[in-house]
Amino acid sequence: MDPDKIVIIGSSAGDAIANVMLATYPELLAAGAIIGGLNDGTA
Structure with missing residues (x-):
């Protein structure tokens, strides 16, 4: 994994x-996890 990128997790x-x-900053993120919640644009 690239040490200059981050992992984001949301619940x-x-x-x-x-x-x-x-969706907006894929070049900054190495990976992400969505743990139950809303789709983009619904909040």
């Missing part, structure tokens, strides 16, 4: 921002 309301971050 519940944090899932919404994690989803947006994964």
